Amino acid sequence: MKMFTFWRSLASFRVRIALNLKNLLVEYVFVDIDANGQRQDSYRDVNPQMVLPALIDGEGAALFQSIAILEYLDETHPQPPLLPADPRGRARVRGIAMMIACDAHPLLTPRVRQYLGNELKVDDSRRLAWSRHWTSETLKALEARLSSDKETGAFCHGDAPTMADICLAGHVAGAAMMQLDLAPYPTVKRIVTTAMAIPAFAKAHPLAQPDTPEAMRPKPA
Amino acid sequence: MKMFTFWRSLASFRVRIALNLKNLLVEYVFVDIDANGQRQDSYRDVNPQMVLPALIDGEGAALFQSIAILEYLDETHPQPPLLPADPRGRARVRGIAMMIACDAHPLLTPRVRQYLGNELKVDDSRRLAWSRHWTSETLKALEARLSSDKETGAFCHGDAPTMADICLAGHVAGAAMMQLDLAPYPTVKRIVTTAMAIPAFAKAHPLAQPDTPEAMRPKPA
Incomplete structure (x- = not known):
């Protein structure tokens, strides 16, 4: 498999x-969004929407949209499952x-921040x-849902990680980038701490990628 | 089943x-977003995220998030399928x-328009x-994808409607509300015209609901 990714x-x-959880070998192709790499012809041929990620699995066109890719990986490589x-x-x-x-992530993308700045002068x-x-x-x-639903366990749903924890890990990584305090969200914080202790999650973290800028990497304490 | 909906x-x-395609009987509960109905305690108890829609099927908690509900309906009532x-x-x-x-709809919701107006003075x-x-x-x-992929047929994927056409119908209904010309998107236009000719699509249209304001209903030509 070949995945088009950005740290x-x-x-x-x-x-x-998901690729790590399912122990799948993948070659990463780094697309630098900060240099508008996703708008180059070479990537437009892969995904005409010009957004990341995309995944090529064998012959055939690239798969696109992260949740659709997670569902595909779960259907083609069922163990461990990402859904109950x-x-x-x-x-x-x-x-x-x-x-x-x-409802959250699309509002936080570079293209939206650019429109706010360039067009709306925010x-x-x-x-x-x-x-x-x-x-x-x-x-x-x-927090309202996870703290009150009886289905919540060590993870968002029971005691094994699912697609929900995968998305939650990303949301909380984004919150950390903007220095948001997680104290008001104790259930979220507990679940993400549990998830990020799993190597498949930790190794996938934005600050631990081959294309992560050196200045962004966590410093040893 | 009981569905919480707004025209x-x-x-x-x-x-x-999806409910119409699968011929499922449902009782509609109308939640008036223009009157902040989704923020009342009665609806917050149904969906703590306070967004529409939600679906109650028998005993148990309300289902939430439209795509998750479509997947659920397809798993529990497989005919006709919403996925290949x-x-x-x-x-x-x-x-x-x-x-x-x-990538599109969340940017177009009332809560985002309100933030743009109230907080950013747009x-x-x-x-x-x-x-x-x-x-x-x-x-x-x-249009770039649908016009070039060989999988595109009478509908987004082959010759039967799927979850993709369901979302496309909504996107184009939104485009119509803002008087966008579909001429630059002929494949989109052709597919949506085909889809909207199906009664299950037409009956579900925003301008044909019991809670659609009288002034919004299409006038006879």
């Missing part, structure tokens, strides 16, 4: 975690994943406030 | 189409659905430009 892309982070076995459980896990993938501090607002709104909604 | 909600539109049978086809259909459900004409911009960007990406 900071939270949608790429999701697919990297029962339809209600699957709906809950997918619903939590989409609270993040649909300054840096108000753009940061925008990002923190939508990230916090979703953290509140996630 | 203009494009995520509700998706679930209404092969993993690659399923990935393509889900990917097209998420180009809309993830006036009405620039808010309309924002909505038209993100809607057009996605129409361009959809």
Whole structure:
């Protein structure tokens, strides 16, 4: 398999975690969004939407959209599963994943921040406030659900990681980049701490990628 | 089943189409977003995220997030299917659905328009430009994909409607509300025309709901 990825892309982070969990060998192709790499012809031929990630598996066109790729990996490589076995459980896990993938992350992408700055002349501090607002709104909604649903376990759904935890890890990595305090969201914080202790999650983290800029890497304490 | 819906909600539109396609009997509960109905305690108890739609099926908690609900309906009522049978086809259909459900629709919701107006003091004409911009960007990406992929048929994927057409119908209904010309997107236009000729799609349309305001209903020609 060949994956088109960028260290900071939270949608790429999701697919990297799934590939690691399923122990799949993959060649990474790094697309530098900060240099508009996703708008070059070479990548446009891979994904005409010009967004990351994309995954090539054998012959045939590239797979696109991170959640669709997670579902594909789960159908073609079922172990360990990213979804529970029962339809209600699957709906809950997918619903939590989409609270993040649909209702939060698209508001936080570089293309949106660029439009706010270039077209609407929103300054840096108000753009940061925008990002923190939508990230916090979703953290509140996630905490309300995860803290009250009986299905919540060590992870978002029971005691094994699912697609919901994969998306949650990305959302919290984004929150950390904007210095948001997780104290008001203790259930979210507990679950993400548990998830990030798994090597498949840790190795996929934005700050631990081959294309992560040296200055962004965590310093030894 | 009981569905919480609002006429203009494009995520509700998706679930209404799926329920109609699968010929499922459902009781609608109307939640007026224009009157902040989704923020009342009665609905917060149904969905702590306070967004539409939600679906109650028998005992147990409400299902949430439109795409997760479509997947659930497809697993519990497989005929007619909303996804093709092969993993690659399923990935393509889900990917097209998420180009809309993830990358377009969340930018167009009332809560985002309210933040732009109230917090960022963006006036009405620039808010309309924002909505038209993100809607057009996605129409361009959809047209690029649908016009070039060999899997495109009478519908987004082959000759039967799928989850991709359901999301496309909503996206184009939104484009119509903002008077966007579909001429630059002939493949999109052709597919949506085909889909909207199906009664399950037509009956679910935002302008044909019991809670659609009288002034919004199409006038006889």
